[in-house]
Amino acid sequence: MLFKLEPNSPKFEVFVKLNEELLHFLEHAIAGGNFKRSLLTSGDVGQACWNNFKAPRAKNDLTRDKFKKLFVELKKETQNNRQRLFDTVESHQDLSAFFTAPNRTLLSFLSTNTFNALKALMTHLYCSTKDLTGVIAGSNGQCINTHFNNFRQENGLVCRACGMEQLAPFRANVENENQWRADYDHQLCKSKYPIYAVHPDNLIPLCRVCNQDAKKAKDLFECSNGLSRFALNPSTEEAHNILYIEIEELLDPEPKAVLKWNTRDAVTLDKLNTWEDVYEIRNRVEGKYISIVNLIQDEINPSNVQELDVGVQSKARPVNANTLKRKEWAFWEQKVFSAINAVDKSAFWAQLEFSNEQGEEGGEYIIQGD
Structure with missing residues (x-):
């Protein structure tokens, strides 16, 4: 990052809640058994995830379906592996520690099918579940546009990664919830580090050029030749x-x-x-x-x-x-x-x-x- 994030940068409550939902699910899936409602949290967010399932003959899986498919694959793993997955996610919540000592093989103990089911769930949580009415209601009513405007009040109009582009044009005579917003970049890309797909510290609004044209799905911690590398921690380090x-x-x-x-x-x-x-x-x-x-x-x-x-x-x-x-x-x-x-x-x-x-x-x- 050219400029590190301001210390009072707000966390998006929806991502906080969805990250908690993941931890709750992984912990309660350790014992195996049947796929049931108690695998998700008891509040509005867990209920919204449970209620979001595909209709008969519908093509696309929704949130509950994604959780169920991961549960099915987890049952094929040993109980030790299920426990290990929960322990791994729980013990790697501090992203600053990850930037200090990055571990690119964090989930290498999972089978390919389990990893893919986890990735599919986490992608769906980020892309679709975050916008569910019940999820927003269970997150103090804060939608992503509200968070983006709060983020911009603290960090300014210009992209913190490059200092070259506006995050998004600001329009007069338009309510905050209807303003255009920047895309949220996964510092640890969700395809390789799916457990961070909805981690609130991993998602940062960046300008379109940084996010879509330059970064795309590049791995901060892997060079193009496959070697490991270090990266600036956006919360504590800056290049300017x-x-x-x-x-x-x-x-x-x-x-x-x-x-x-x-x-x-x-x-x-x-x-x-x-x-x-x-x-x-x-x-x-x-x-x-x-x-x-x-x-x-x-x-x-x-x-x-x-x-x-x-x-x-x-x-x-x-x-x-x-x-x-x-x-x-x-x-x-x-x-x-x-x-x-x-x-x-x-x-x-x-x-x-x-x-x-x-x-x-x-x-x-x-x-x-x-």
């Missing part, structure tokens, strides 16, 4: 104070803004590289500022070298913390202008003069109709 931008190839026609890490610590470097790989941070930053001359022209548009110098210095000043929460790219733009301010700006002025001359000649061509 251990990176910088440097201008390279200053005398070339197109100088480059290059993102670099400001640490030699091996574990921290591994976490930064994971963050960069998962969200494609370097490609996005260096792509955004692929033309520094264009950036200067768009943001300062100086008419002489003195205006260029003053404008760059102004843009290089530290950004207010509230601005970072409100304005996309504010963090990165300040970093780039700080890098520009640290080098000889005469090369940029020469390119700006040339660009302006070309623009004026093009304008005259259009006016004269030649």
